[in-house]
Amino acid sequence: MFGKIIKRNIEGSKVFFKFENGEGRIEVINPFIINIFSGLKYDDHYSRAIEDLKVENCDFTVQNKGNYIKIKTDELEVRVYDEFKVDFYDKNGKVLCEDYKGERDPFIRRGNGSIAEGEGHAVEANKEKHKIEVVKKIFGDEKFYGLGDKTGHLNKRGYGYEMWNTDDPSPHVESHKSLYKSIPFFITLREDCVFGMFFDNTFKSYFDMAKENSNYYYFGADDGNLDYYFIGGNNICDILRRYTDLTGRTPLPQLWTLGYQQSRWSYAPETRVREIAKNFRENDIPCDVIHLDIDYMDNYKVFTWDNEKFKDEKKALKELKEDGFKIVTIIDPGVKKEKNYNIYEEGLKNGYFATDKDGVTYVNKVWPGDSVFPDFSEEATRKWWGENQKIMLDAGVSGIWNDMNEPASFNGPLPDDVQFKNDGRNSDHTEIHNIYGHLMAKATFEGIKKHSGKRPYIITRAAYAGIQKYSTVWTGDNQSFWEHLRMSVPMLLNLGMSGMSFCGTDVGGFSFDCTAELLSRWVQVGTFTPLFRNHSCIRTRDQEPWAFNGETLNINRKYIKLRYKLLPYLYDLMWKGENTGLPVMRPLVLHYSNDKNVYEINDQFLFGENIMVAPILEQGKTYRSVYIPEGTWIDYWTKEKIEGGKTILKNAPLDTCPIYIKAGSIIPNYPEQNYIGEKEIKELTLDIYSGNGEYEHYIDDGESFKYRDGEYTLYKFSIEAKEETIINVRKVNEGFKVYKSLKVVYNDNAKEVYFGNNKIEFVENNNGIEFNIPAEEGTIVIK
Template structure:
């Protein structure tokens, strides 16, 4: 994308437009911390899917020209724009944060033509042995020791340095290994950490795109896309937490979930009748394992027709749901976007009559095979289609359904991918599958969220497999079809931490693994590792070994129960973190580097995490291990179970037999906890138990009805607990709008 020499620039409001010999570029001062860079090589005035509404704020800055270099300067940074739209960004003191790479793309590996031919003859892909320049492309310098975080739930390790990925939502049935280019989600946001700076980059382009963090060449990282504009945002901050705040300011923050949705969920593709669902629900209650829902996978539908119910296998619509609701179980059902092509089926007939399905270029309805057989695909980019889909959920809410789980929305299809020229719309603009693919699940999520919000009046739980940046405003996510293998248990921590740093706080994995067969040790270690994952669900595949804990032995039952009860103990703390996230954008589950970014020991720490700032969890994720090497950052940390104190900035070895997950509480902490219940709503939470550690502490605790939007009208309590060195606790009610706790107790570690 060679634009040539600068001819002139024009400064209007928050925009600096630069005319070049071979085109033009724009720089937007969105806020004092966010700068947008754009080459409108595809479309003028592109409207973002991820960013809703104007985010521009009045900015104080100046623009001037020095030797044909345009300088844009504000209180935080200086941006230098040169010929060919080369950019360099410096902090207020003049220290370089990030700069474009001025060389050519060169793969740092040498291979003779003979070797390439031999590799190709044996069936190896040799296309990655040559640098491929993309239609849209930007290359940035890498410094020695630079680290990269974010990108959503890409596979592999926490730090993405030396790896390459693609943004193309993909339903891949094979085992997801650490260098898988793409899986279900496209979240082209990254946090860069240099030796003395941090920054964020959000590449807002929904076409198939590519991100390489030094794998091709250790001198640079690059972003490329098959089409669209060069359109990216630079986010300035002094700390990584600042970057997350800015990114979620742009793309939106996870809403406050209903309290029950943070409890335990049980699911299996293979509960094929009402009796199967009843048996699992009974097993949960008989074995005293707290549980909120036994979720309904695709088997509950009549022939996999969306918004239907199989009366023959599951009984009269609503009866089973009502029966189980009396014992505290909330109905969560799956919905796929693929709509069966069948005359007489109401969803298909309505969609055809109103022209709601994606089409071929000749105007005929596009058809592919999915679970119901021949199926059509609603064009969710159109507002009227989203309203239709949203309203269709009344069929389910009338039965008593409380939450929706969107699956197969990459969109997945059985007879090859949708052709690139399949026709869609994005809010009135005709486009094709190339642009729309990565946001198909995003728009379906909006429709589902709006429907459930309107129909129930409660905060919706919409769980989605596929999505794009900004979907966190509407959806919870899980990492898709993982496997019952130790490698996927280990991947849980970096995946969920990177999702959290990418805005998706309400995220989880399938506990025990979805595909293949789990075993006693793996299931125990998985429930321990997942106990603080924000979305907390056990899910397995038809044909795999059953993962209900009573299908194993008493030891498994006891360990499983212990850790599910632990989750319910910490519910108010987790809920508080979601409330705080409304303001900060920070996730519940966090890598240690997020709060200890000056500690090199945290940069590549893949097997432990923080819950908020005050709780450190270091689960065992290696087969056969009964001890755990734990890194404790600065400060003093207290073993949650024994109260033993450990000084930080060191590694310790903790005994970790099969029933123990090492958990530590930071010095100067106040952690709100509840008594264990079998489900949220079993009884009123009228007693709060504060777990405290020595040292001065202050903590704000949020309390409301845990269901709807009344808190936005002031119907909530906000407590402030303050503790000094003499261990006296002072309680203030800094906002009162809800029924207060009857009792507040203290448990000192």
């Protein structure tokens, strides 16, 4: 395609190449990140994922080595060949990633496919060429992680995917090539190296992870630029930090958004919403959020209320909020085409809607019937949409749930030639489709931030890379199947490995009818999922915690209360994630990549670095094998100590989810509460497991951006276990209120306890001791 290298020249951080048949450039973003670019459509990036590309001023050399050009930073070596083939090496000359030098050669597909298609089977083509293709050599030991919430196992090797945001309500299975999100980023782990690859192209793109031939993997696109970033590092944590340096990180959410959330299509009318709220309080189950699906609206018109179902929505939402319930309302992009409907009339007057190729506003059908679609690719439209969020905020709404924003439509998909202004670059649906939901979420985020002054809470179904800056995500319309519970774990883990920390699934499943056992096991996973929302479909059986029987109710109560107990630990993880890019839910391979046993573990995960969860994901199972990684781990329920590097068999009756705590961990706990903010937390509990370790605990006002100006308090705890256990308590920053006291739960034996020069009385429990001290700096000595 490119031909031979004719010449090259250096301008700042860029090395420009002129080939026989085109041009390209290599840009050194920093010593670890290299951009490979050719302006096949546009002369620059125009990225929707990377909004503030920071190029570091760093040294690099360029040498002509005969058959290739060598570009060397302090950490990486890049070799550029004819045909714009690009290889990557570490600073010591070890090959990390090579372009495949041969032609694509898919395995043979035998037989007459049309016969199988006649019976309804999907038949894949032998070979599909794409305008842009980057083909990389397989060395043999590659494992691939990331690519968003694609179906299948954690390791994506052997799978093929498409990036084309798709509303597909059929049961999601491993053969699904595309779902609601397009996250064209993956991490390659080899036995002695790791790197990331981000293909920043919003057109329909393709990722074949050695599916069509075990000698190579490739990514490509139908249009756009050749534009990808190679990200080097020493471990997966490095790769995630640098990828999120590029695309952004999940900002610290409001604390209440980490509480339990209840949803259904639909809680309407108002009396039903109040009934749900009443049941939570009467059944002693904590809950912070109730979601309203499309039936709260007037004839499905966005930014309206049905005044028959909700006679006074402001009064209702105010009273619900007084009882601790925040209301999140769904908002779809489809605007009803209706005369005198102000949202439609304003958008039409100002040219805010997408058009056909003749400039006529494009119309398709969604819930309201004939609908038009805001052109979120244009800044003026985004500002207008953001201003409309005030309508919902003024009604008392606390968050916005963006759905149907692939965009979904009922009279077939939007045609490729639907026109968008694209911030002055004029484009069509083929380029905007994958970023439509992303830009809708951005507009919503900026509007809520402007009109509330609080950290916006947005949930989106459709997304593109970088969405983590603006919205939490969920995996879309799953089913109340055991297979979907099983598959949700690697889906969420790969979302985390794609920069998206604040994510979740519909607990219990959306479609089909849930069972008592399935909900009991799913809520155990949901307890450790950043977005913890039970959601179900119209005409399915009730799925609330009390909807089955007393046993199911008790299990839901037990685990939802455990979630609230662990809230300070989860909030700490979100705070750390804003600074590091690390997710809340983590595959074991993230921290134990030198252990070959963890590469393919799909059914257990880390909650931060200190807690490991091994849920039951199969019907009727009351035991399971659990892999214990290196180190000492403590069974959360029994306090049994287990040495790592082995597999154990764990009994797990229906009310038990196997949970393990890493030795040397300090886990902060909150007291029981019905909702966030019900009571002022004056005492923090420290759940301590003997060993060596450090922990930082963070507190702020839980809702504003003042923490970015230093209005927070940060505690630093350390534990050292020798003949006696030494626990140090320090305040690294004191810009917000502090606790009055600390309750220490020490999960081991003790004879004496001292804090400073004072001997502290303690009480024994079944597994250790408990005592209280002032929340002051000092040293605890446990003998």
